[in-house]
Amino acid sequence: MAYNNRYQQNRQDQHYTPQQVLEMLDEIRGEFEATVKSEGNSLLFNSEKVFFAQKLIQSYSLCNICGKNPVALRNAFLQAAATGLTMDPTQKLAWIIPQKGIPVYDISYKGLIRVAVDSNIIADAVVDLVFEHDRFQSNGLRKSPSHEYDPFGAKGALIMTTTDLGQVGERGLFRGAYIDYRLPDGSTLVHFVPKDDIAAVREISNSWKNEDKRHESPWANWPWAMVRKSIVRSGHNILPIRSNKLDRLVHLLDQNESNEAALGDTPAAIAGQPVTDGRTGLMISEEAHLNESQTTQQPNVSSSGTPSSDSTSQGIKPAAQSNNEANPVSQSNDSSELTPALKKRLQAIAARASKSKEFSAAFQHVSETYNGEALNFAKGLINTARRDYAESLINQLSQPGFYGKSLDFAATLPKGNFRTNFESKVDETVRSHIDTLLKAAEAGDEAPAVDFMEALPGGDIKTSLNQSLYALA
Structure with a gap:
């Protein structure tokens, strides 16, 4: 134990040359090249070493940080192999930088755009x-x-x-x-x-x-x-269009903010696989995810426009119950703990979905990126956001234009009980409101009915209301 402590102290006190740092990378050459081959990119180990050497020569501080953290250094270098983004300084796509005292592989905004273009999204x-x-x-x-x-x-x-x-x-x-x-x-x-x-x-x-x-x-x-x-x-x-690789690179950047990527099997993490001690450098194919229509059930929308609390009622199940039943991913295989930082990120995804109304894209994103507890937590948040939006549409159906918005929203929903119940409730609520408008028109105030009709999209309800108003005239 005393020897190990002295060894660690000597390592911290030592000053490193660029050559010494570069020699630390030689033992992962096989892993680097195997990962490059499995990913189908064109990075060359020697070329990336040359690009990295330029940074070491320019920064005495980076040189020492890399020398004192060889595991993190090798891990950062393997990230380049897994992502396929070169550290060529002329392209400005990625580089190894010091962060909180360890070296991490950082990707620029140009690098993220390059991955999105290469992924054809x-x-x-x-x-x-x-x-x-x-x-x-x-x-x-x-x-x-x-x-x-x-x-x-x-x-x-x-x-x-x-x-x-x-x-x-x-x-x-x-x-x-x-x-x-x-x-x-x-x-x-x-x-x-x-x-x-x-x-x-x-x-x-x-x-x-x-x-x-x-x-x-x-x-x-x-x-x-x-x-x-x-x-x-x-x-x-x-x-x-989603890209698993781009989604995971963004998640990896978030992990790097906390230096979590300094440990473990980074190429496997990028591939979405569980981290193992004995890696081969090869990235295996991803598991198929369940269809959203099977995994995103929600509470029934009651006749008052609010979610039903009866979890056993016919139709849509509560989010938490559905997610646990429909997602068979083993909790023991969950490679991402539900930390406060991860919770904040998942909450931000749900907030963006609530703002953009792109709920299906949000469900697809989290299904491709997370599993276990994190996936259930994320789906629960998105379920709630989507349910709240559906409820808000129903509550505003008496206002001109909201029937069309409701139909547009229904068209984005996967086939299933939630969509069926939502469309049924929208139809029921609109027809009830039209009855109220026609009674007012019979009493001589037809303006609200005309305004409402003009905002309706073409279809049976608009035709029926128009005929009723002509009959009253």
Whole structure:
């Protein structure tokens, strides 16, 4: 024991040269090349060593941190093999950086976009910043915004809160950012993020929370790159096509924030497999996930528009019960503990689904990314958000336009009891409201009925209401 303590102390006191650090990587060459082969990418071990050597030569601090943490170093290098993103400094896709005293493999926003393009979930993407002096106009989520500004104007310091210091740039105060996706079919999808949301992301970053060492945080040294990176990390959740690899890279970046990736089998973690002690460097195929219609049942919507508390009633089951019954993933095989940080991330996914109304995409995302307790927790949150939205639509069906919104929402639901019950309740509620409107029209006040009819989509209900109004006239 005394010998081990002296050995560890000597390692901490030792100063390392780039050559010594590079030699630590030689023993994982076989694992690196096997992982590259299994993933079908084109990374070369020697080339990545050369790119990494350039960083070591430039940074005495990084050299010592890597030398003192050989396990974390080798693990970070294997991440490059698993992701296929080169550390070539000319491409600026990824690199090994020090974080909380250990080396981690970090991926830039350009690297995340590259993975999305290579996975064929997008054709292209543009990330841009918006300042108060820019001429900016949003054109909705399905059309690129109109954005004019002086590209040579200084951005100044990143100022998002009252505690931020620095000079305001020529373009004025920072307002937010957006990512403009061009999808494979040629359509456009835009994701807007205000500065307050970006500030909240920065606030939970481990490197930023440590005020004594905040000056070492990438948010302090490369603030605008970190803003762009946070936009891409959040924007991938709204994409209509999912990529397991991209989802897991984002999750891995979140783990790196806590340095969890310094231990264990990183390539296996990226592949979504349980971490084992004896790895071969090969990544195995993923398990098929259950259909959403089998795993996302919810409580019945009662006649009053509120969820029924009777978990044994005919039709839709409570979220927690359904998730446990329909998801046979073994709890003992759950590779991700339900930590406070993971809970916060899952809550953020549910919040985004609630805001975007892309519940099916959220269910698919969590089903492909998590298992066991984490998956059940996430599905429960999304179930609740979807149920609440369904209830809100039913409660507003007396207002013009909400019947059409309800039909659009129903079309996004998988076939099953929840959809059947929701459509039945919508039809019942609308017909009841129309009866009320016709009684008012018989009494001489037909304006509300006409307004409601004009907002209805074409179909039997609109035709019937129109005929009834003609009959009264």
